[in-house]
Amino acid sequence: MKWNHFKSKLLLKYTLSYISIFLIPLVILTFIIYQNATDTLRSEIEHTNVNQLTQAMTVIDERMKELHEIASRIAYDGQLTPYLVHHPYYSRDAISTLEKYKATSSIINELFLYFRGEDLIYSAKGLEDLSVFLGRYKFHSWKKEDFINDLNNVRFPTMRPSELVDRNGQLQQSLMAYLVPITPNKPYPHGTVMYLIPESSLTGLIDSILTDYQGMTYIFDDNGHVLAANRHGEPVTPDxxxxxxxxxxxIHSITLNQEQHSVVSVKSEDNGWTYVTAMPSKQFQERILHIRTFILLVFSVVVVMGTLIAILLARRQYHPISDLMEIVKLKTLTERSSEPPASNELDWIKKTLHNYIKRIDIQEPYARNQYLLMLLKYGHSRDYTAEVQSMLGIRFPHSHYFVIHISWDQTAKAEPHDAELQEEPVPSIVPLFTDISIPEHAASAYGVELPQPEQLALIIGFDADNEDPSVLYERRVQIVEAVRSRIRSNSPVPLAIGVGTAYTSPEQLHQSYIEASSALDFCMLNNQESTGFFDKLSEVQDPAFWIPKDLLLKLNQSLKQGSYKVAAQTIHTAIASLKTEKIPVALLRCICFDIMNTMLKMASELGIHHVVKQLPQLTSFDSLEELEKKLNVLAAEICDHVERKSVYEENTLLNKIIAYIDENFTDYTLSLGTISAKFSISASYFSRSFKEKVGTNFSQYIWQKRMDEVIRQLIQTSDPLKDIITRVGYLDTPNFIRKFKKEMGCTPGQYRKQYGNSGAAELADDEED
Incomplete structure (x- = not known):
């Protein structure tokens, strides 16, 4: 019977999980894209407005300069002197001249000329009394007394804020009055030129920036007065x-009239006026309506497709679980545990399999052997808990533990006095040591069948109050002889036994196991039916053979130089020489350790301390070929470290040298030779490395640093040129000036006159002369 997918909570969880995996990032990404589109559009509009507002400011500044120039020309025009203007015959020419001046500016509504102390004012339309003029132009806030006073006393060009002016009692117009004293820049002007400028002439230039956007435009003078404004009906408070x-x-974002506005402000450096545009921010949202629609459409399509894909992936993920459930149900069909899952299928499978495997582990005899084998390999059992150890009946109640590694040959012939036994089959010795007790020596043992054929390991525990090594050794000898006697009495096969050192903790059994295996290798190498104790192998006499010192020196040097090929060849030569000699295993391992020691010592000297952690892996090898591979890996790691360290030190040294040059480039003794001597580096190597890193040679770098400093001091200080040149490290001033002119196209004095303060220009010119 198949499981009902539609009622599966697990399938629902998988589906929701897959949907969440793509939906959450999709929502975040969509929001980021939409927000970025809005911000980008707004930023583009605002930066465009900044550029256009700056252009409008430049245009208006130019128009103001034109008015100044018109006033200057009027002041020096021979036809507009007080005598000719008052002359009954030439006054008509003066009026015509004013008409020509008025026509030269596109923003002027009317131009007036007034000679101070008089009651008359002149325009392109003729001469009239001040009372008549004020009757024709009625200013709401500019009283007659203030008007006459301003005409007679204004000392500097002054722009009055725009205001509504009644013209001829019929037409109202918002005008600004711009008063320019003449003659300009003179302490006692004799007259005033007054321009009447329509407010729309200036605001119209700024309004063109807004194009089809709604907003407000303002022009402020340097005192904060509104000279001209176009609010487009939006109420704005004085604050x-x-x-x-x-x-x-x-660019700024502020609230005006309880609505968020994007404000662009620029200030003129010529007259101090401030130009401002303010647009409601909601207009930017409206402009990306089509983008929003497109994003929502794409989002909807992706959500639908993603949901379908999520359902398919969830069903595909759930399919093997469903199959596994069917298998588990078949295995437990006759048991009460085969019931519908309480939470979801995985929990039910986990619970069912856990109980099933638990029973198998207890019933199968190999579980105990597997546990003990893990103990020998790793010093602890990684796959089993203390609870499982107790269930397997394994205990470690003794004070000391050691390992015996036994090897035998089932096909070997027995000794002569046992020849008659050869006619009967030789029984296996493995079942003899599943779990044994040696009461005569207060010891017990667990047998461990090893993956290698005809080999067995015994984990032996015994109690000893005396920690004297000789006493512990005698106890081990007695226990091993008892084990050998028990084997001989049941299975007369030739035995080779290796015995490890005794330890006080079961977690050190893997060390004793390695030692026992080493001792067994010695016994088997000598083809003896004997017992070898690891701690007695050092007493074996060894022949006069060792790794040649020249090879070790060559290996040491190749590692220091980071030459992997030479190191690998040296290791190969050393290993090859070992293969040609018939050396006992103990000595062979010592000789191999001599190679390792050489390499590890070099690694330590080079600061590669982590390779010490690899020592257990390096010392566990079954053949010289395997050892050679491991030594080659270690050599490659050391050489790679040397290479990387060499590159790092080289970059570090160049960075130090560049920093030193940047701090001391004004020292006239600084040169390629002094730098090379200071940092103990070859001049040619340093020159080549410096250009490779910086992109320019040493002399060009120093020249540019000094040039930059000279230019900075020319602009920011008024110090004599000679002092500046000397301070940056040049003693030959004329030569420096020639090089400066060749590179910059002008002399230092001319450069300072153009870009620096004027107070030092003459001094610099005198020094160059």
Whole structure:
């Protein structure tokens, strides 16, 4: 019977998980894309407005300069002197001249000339009394007394804020009055030129920036007064207007009339006027309506497709679980545990298999052997808990433990006095040591069948109050002889036994196992039916053979130089020489350890301390070929470290040298030779490395640093040129000036006159002369 997928909570979880995996990032990504599109559009509009507002400011500044120039020309025009203007015959020419001046500017509504102390004012339309003029132009806030006073006393060009002016009692127009004293820049001007400028002439230039956006435009003078404005009907309080003036140049976001606005502000350096545009921010959202629609459409399509894909992936993920459930149900069909899952299928499978495997582990005899084998390999059992150890009946109650590694040959012939036994089959000795007790020596043992054929390991525990090594050795000898006697009495096969050192903790059994295996290798190498104790192998006499010192020195040097090929060849030569000699295993291992010691010592000297952790892996090898591979890996690691360290030290040294040059480039003794001597580096190597890293040679780098410093001091200080040149490290001033002119196209004095303060220009010119 198949499981009902539609009722599966696990399948629902998988489906929701897959949907969440793609839906959450998709929502975040969609929001980021939409927000980025809005911000990008807004940023583009705002930066465009900054550029256009700056252009409008430049245009208006140019128009103001034109008005100044017109006033200057009027002041020096021979036809507009007080005598000719008052002359009954030449006054008509003066009026015509004013008409020509008026026509030269596109923003002027009317131009007036007034000679101070008089009651008459002149325009392109003729001469009229001040009372008549004020009757024709009625200013709402500019009283007659203030008007006459300003005409007679203004000392500097002054722009009055725009206001509604009644013209001829019929037409109202918002005008600005711009008063320019003549003659300009003179302490006692004799007259005033007054321009009447329509407010729309200036605001129209700024309004063109907004194009089809709604918003407000303002022009403030340097005192914060509104010279001209176009609010487009938006109510703005005086405090909000003042806040607009207080803004620094750039792009801002502020609230006006309880609505968020994007504000662009620029300030003229010529006359100190501030130009401001303010647009409601909601307009930017409206502009990306089509982008929003497109994003929502794509989002919807992706959600639908992603949901379908999530369902398919969830069903595919669930399919093997469903199959596994069917298998488990078949295995437990006759048992009560085969019931529908309480939470989900995985929990039910986990519970069922856990109980099943638990029973198998207890019943199968190999579980005990597997546990003990893990103990021998790793010093602890990684796959079993203390609870499982107790269930397997394994205990470690003794004070000392050691390992015996036994090897035998089932096909070997027995000794002569046992020849008659050869006619009967030789029984296996493995079942003899599943779990034994040696009461005569207060010891017990667990037998471990090893993966290698005809080999067995015994984990032996015994109690000993005396920690004297000789006493522990005698106890081990007695126990081993008892084990050998028990084997001989049941299975007369030739035995080779290796005995490890005794330890106080079962977690050290893997060390004793390695030692026992080493002792067994010695016994088997000598083809003896004997017992070898690891701690007695050092007493074996060894022949006069060792790794040649020249090979070790060559290996040491190749590692120090980071030459892997030479190191690998040296290792191969050393290993090959060992293969040609008939050397006992103990000595062979010592000789091999001599090679390792050489390499590890070099690694330590090079600061590669982590390779010490690899020591257990390096010392566990079954053949010289395997040892050679491991030594080659270690050599490659050391050489790679040397290479990387060499590159790092080289870069570090160059960085130190560059930092030193940057701090001391003004020292006239600084040269390629002094740098090379200071940092103990070859001049040619340093020159080549410096150009490779910086991109320019040493002399060009120093020249550029000194040039930059000279230019900085020319602009920011008024110090004599000779002092500046000397301070940056040049003693030959004329030569420096020639090189400066060749590179910059002008002399230092001319450069300072153009870009620096004027107070030092003459001094620099005198020094160059």
């Amino acid at each position: 909000e207007v003042n806040a607009l003036y207080q803004l620094t140049s750039g």
